[in-house]
Amino acid sequence: MDLIKKNWGFLAYATICLVIGVVLIVQCVRAGKTLREAKDLHQQELAFFDGVKKANLKLSPDNIDLAEKNKRLAEEQFQAFLDRLKKQFHLKVTLPRDPIEAVHTLRDEITAIRRRLDEKGIAYSQSASSFTFDYYARLDTLPPASDLPKIFRHLELIKIVVNSVMEAELLSIDAITRPLNLQVMQEDLYSYTPIEINVTGTLNSTQKFINLMNTNQSCLFFLRELEVVAPDELSDVGSILKDVLTGATSGMGGGMGGGMGGEDFEIMGPGPQRPGGRQLGRQFQPGQNMMMDGGAGPLDSRAAAGTALGPPPKRQDLLVFKPKLVSWRIRFDMVDFNLETEE
DSSP states (O other): OHHHHHTHHHHHHHHHHHHHHHHHHHHHHHHHHHHHHHHHHHHHHHHHHHHHHHHTOOOOHHHHHHHHHHHHHHHHHHHHHHHHHHHHSOOOOOOOSSHHHHHHHHHHHHHHHHHHHHHHTOEEOGGGTTTTOHHHHTOSSOOOGGGHHHHHHHHHHHHHHHHHHHHHTOSEEEEEEOTTTTOOEEOSSOEEEEEEEEEEEEHHHHHHHHHHHHTOSSOEEEEEEEEEEOOOOBOHHHHHHHHHHHHHHHHHHHTOOSSSTTOOGGGOSOOTTSGGGOOOOOOOOTTTTTOSTTOOOHHHHHHHHHHHHSSOOOGGGGOSBOOOEEEEEEEEEEEEOSOOOOO
């Protein structure tokens, strides 16, 4: 013990050195294992590249020719597909000979569209009465000859939209606009023209209109925006039910007195039932107003009258809400594949 006490500093130093030595040995073992794994991976990579070198894998003239052939084939197929789109989805336009004829033709076309809508019973608002050509319809001077292709291109586009409205049997055209006026948005392989229309109709007719636009055989339309307003409207049965419920609600408080805790003045008179002259209100008996002493009550009378007048109502006669008339704001983009306007 005396030896330990005299040499405790040396023992502490030796213990610390021992711990450090153990840690270093563990780290060396781990480093050696990592090094062996790295060497094995390196050898595998060298073996792979040696195998590639021995196999003599490289681009041969045959491989280069095959790659070029596949490239040409892909380009030809892409161009053939683009040509097919150009041929199928192309807005054909017939231009008038001069600006004077253009003005007369434009006004005649607008009048013809109105007449066809009137024959179909489809309403159109005052703002939509010129079908986006308000400026040119009221123009006193002749439009520039350079604008004629654009004007009549958009006219053909409007005619397609209006024809789809008539075929779908919508109820009204509330507004129709061309957001870019006579301009088009140019992309790499195609251009597109936005058209925005506000219509009113049933759900089925509006769905038919959208389907007709999307399946048009001469123009490619994309549906870009769609907003809907569809307020609920009560049917005759719903209106009667609303009146009955409103009357019942108001009747619950209609006979209340102004300052007597809810008691009616008619039941405040003297009577034998309560001390102080207040008699009890008459107790309600279920069915009392409906049938008394074997007599026919109001419900029985209505049932008998309904049987005498005709067959019982069908399910659709008892619907609370009317069929929805929906107002839509729809924007389509008509895509054209960079073809010149035909004359």
